[in-house]
Amino acid sequence: MQITLFNKRLLSYKAYIFPLIMISLAGCSSMPYSTNNMEIQPNDSFILKQAIEIAPNSARAYIQHGSANTGGFDHSEQHCRVEVTNLSEHKQVVLPETFQITSVNVDEEAIAQADLSGTQLAFNSTNNSQTDSMTFIGFLGLGMEQRPETMDLIHIYLKSKQQPNVYRLTCAGALSNGNPADAPRSYRPDLKAINRILGKIGEIKLNH
Numbered sequence: 001m002q003i004t005l006f007n008k009r010l011l012s013y014k015a016y017i018f019p020l021i022m023i024s025l026a027g028c029s030s031m032p033y034s035t036n037n038m039e040i041q042p043n044d045s046f047i048l049k050q051a052i053e054i055a056p057n058s059a060r061a062y063i064q065h066g067s068a069n070t071g072g073f074d075h076s077e078q079h080c081r082v083e084v085t086n087l088s089e090h091k092q093v094v095l096p097e098t099f100q101i102t103s104v105n106v107d108e109e110a111i112a113q114a115d116l117s118g119t120q121l122a123f124n125s126t127n128n129s130q131t132d133s134m135t136f137i138g139f140l141g142l143g144m145e146q147r148p149e150t151m152d153l154i155h156i157y158l159k160s161k162q163q164p165n166v167y168r169l170t171c172a173g174a175l176s177n178g179n180p181a182d183a184p185r186s187y188r189p190d191l192k193a194i195n196r197i198l199g200k201i202g203e204i205k206l207n208h
Contacts, residue, residue, distance in 0.1 A: 038104055039191040045205040046099040046158055046169055052082050052201070054092040059084050059167075061094070066199020075111075075151075075175040078189050080197050085167045094166055099158040101204075106188060107153040111175060149177045152188035156204070171197060 052061045055070035062073040063080040073079040082094055151172040158166050171194050176186035187193075195203045 038106075039206065040101065040104050040154075040156060040194075040204055041206075041208050042101055042103055044101045044207050046101060046156060046202060047205055048082075048094065048096050048099065048202040050201045051096060052094045054082075054084060054094065056089050056091055057087055059087055060170075063198060063201055065197070066201060068201055077174055077185060078172065078187075078193060078197055080169060080171040080189075080194060082169055083167045084165045086165055092165075094163060097160060097162060098205075099160050099163075099166060101156055102159045103157045105155050107155055109151045109153055109172065110148050111151070147177045149175050151175050152186070154188055154194075 050068070052063075052068050053070060054061045058070060060081045060083045061068050061070050063082065064073050064077060068082075084092060084094070151174070153170055153172045156169040156171070158168055160166055171189040173187050173189060174182055174185040176182035189197060191204055191206070198204075
């Protein structure tokens with residue numbers, strides 16, 4: 001009798017958990033812009049139409065809603081960053097130009113806040129991984145661990161003979177812990193979203 005009761009409970013548990021797993025996987029597969037459905041390819045172009053300033057001792061400038069700044073960005077909205085390779089003690093200016101896209105990949109960035117100092121640290125999954133798989137059980141409500149807030153990124157690597165210090169264009173979805181209410185702002189930006197974020201500052205042009 002005990003074995004029968006255990007089996008019934010096990011079957012009931014499977015009937016409950018398997019649909020949740022399938023729903024979660026289906027949700028992930030429907031997310032825009034993964035490595036399987038990239039629109040942007042090598043040899044496409046990033047056309048920068050306006051000069052962008054990068055602050056001293058910084059390696060990036062942020063773009064949101066068609067406006068560039070060096071002070072940061074709204075984490076609740078999608079954004080892009082123009083990044084350079086080398087830091088400088090002086091202001092750097094990225095001039096208007098058509099950059100060749102050499103490669104494209106996707107990534108995930110976690111924002112970790114230190115308990116005492118309040119300093120925010122960003123980790124890319126390719127370097128110091130904090131991925132969905134680490135918190136999948138907690139995400140389903142089956143454990144105590146809470147899914148960390150992350151941003152889904154697309155890295156677009158750039159090449160220029162005139163401005164070799166220009167490294168890449170990175171675009172990201174809004175910071176989210178997977179809450180469905182954050183969609184579609186939390187989605188990794190696709191081509192249409194990237195060009196909307198850039199506005200009059202620039203655009204991605206497909207050449208393939």
